[in-house]
Amino acid sequence: MQTMSSTDSITVDEGYDADNPAPVIEPPRARTGKTPKATRTNFELYGWLFMRLSGILLVVLVLGHLLIQLVLDGGVSKVSFAFVAGRWASPFWMAWDLIMLWLAMLHGANGLRTIINDYAQRDNTRFWLKMLLYTATVFTVLLGTLVIFTFDPNIT
């Protein structure tokens, strides 16, 4: 720094402290009298609740899925076309996978939406990242749903 007093006990330190570096945090976009515009919906409330409720269901669905696919009955080496065809012959496993697909995708997408809201600095970046996210989510959910419903075990 520029201002040095004559006391020689004062030393100027150029860099940050080596064993305790404090990250510099730039001020974020600020709140003013005009921002933000009120939306008067319960969207964020439902989003928050959905994360928790879908999380509870995902514990069962995802852990069960991993157990069946990767651990039981010879582990991952048993997974083949025939194995999948056998499981999807039952409406129970079709429903399991369908629910898991939708919940995990919506849960993951809403989680990423939160992260984009947190970290995107400019409105434009925010908008386009979300568009990319929503496109990818819709595409994956629709494709997965299509496969579950149109799966043909006799395909050649």
Added chain:
Amino acid sequence: MATPTLDKVSSPGQDAGHLVTVTFRIRRFNPEVSAEASWQDFEIRIDPKERVLDALHQIKWEDDGTLTFRRSCAHGICGSDAMRINGRNRLACKTLIKDITEIKDGVATKPILVEAIKGLTVLKDLVVDMEPFFQAYRDVMPFLITKGNEPTRERLQSAEDRERFDDTTKCILCAACTSSCPVFWNDGQYFGPAAIVNAHRFIFDSRDEGGEQRLEILNDRDGVWRCRTTFNCTDACPRGIEVTKAIQEVKKALITRRF
């Protein structure tokens, strides 16, 4: 001369056995000189039972008068001297030097880092622009809202009803919580813990009738749902307010209101 004089004049250097040498590493910023902030070390002799605020005073008064910081009451009441000390938000006037440093042979083993609170624009040295913080505070309408005629007597309240929001009445608006919140660091449009604490103080006050309005405000995009329960605010609060709990209570009130 009739004026009474002291028998013994104490000379400097004497009776100074209680003093220790401590280095204060302070993050300086002066926009008139440089666009960059930088750390500056001040080595001082001070009683370790003094507070960081006393050290800042000593530096300002004896070493470098340009050091700039806010303080008013110096006793943890006005909320003006929240700063980041050794990486944690605290009030300089409530932080004893001996509690945050290790002293060996009369010398502190490590420098004490002092910098402005984060997430608000630094104006100079340790002084930040508090306007966005107070804007969020004003936005939750932190005042009594009632309908109907003014009562002729005081508004009575049972001890239990008073207890309901006792914790959140203690806030001194120091911004230690809001400026410790990672969500606020990244997006200052979030109301932040302090505004929610002060909304809580009225939402759960049996005499107040504006709770519904305040809940509506905090239900929006930048309200309580952005809170990620990191507990930084609870750790930072110099008044010991259970900030995260207050935020969760507002969330709960919103959910039970809906269902």
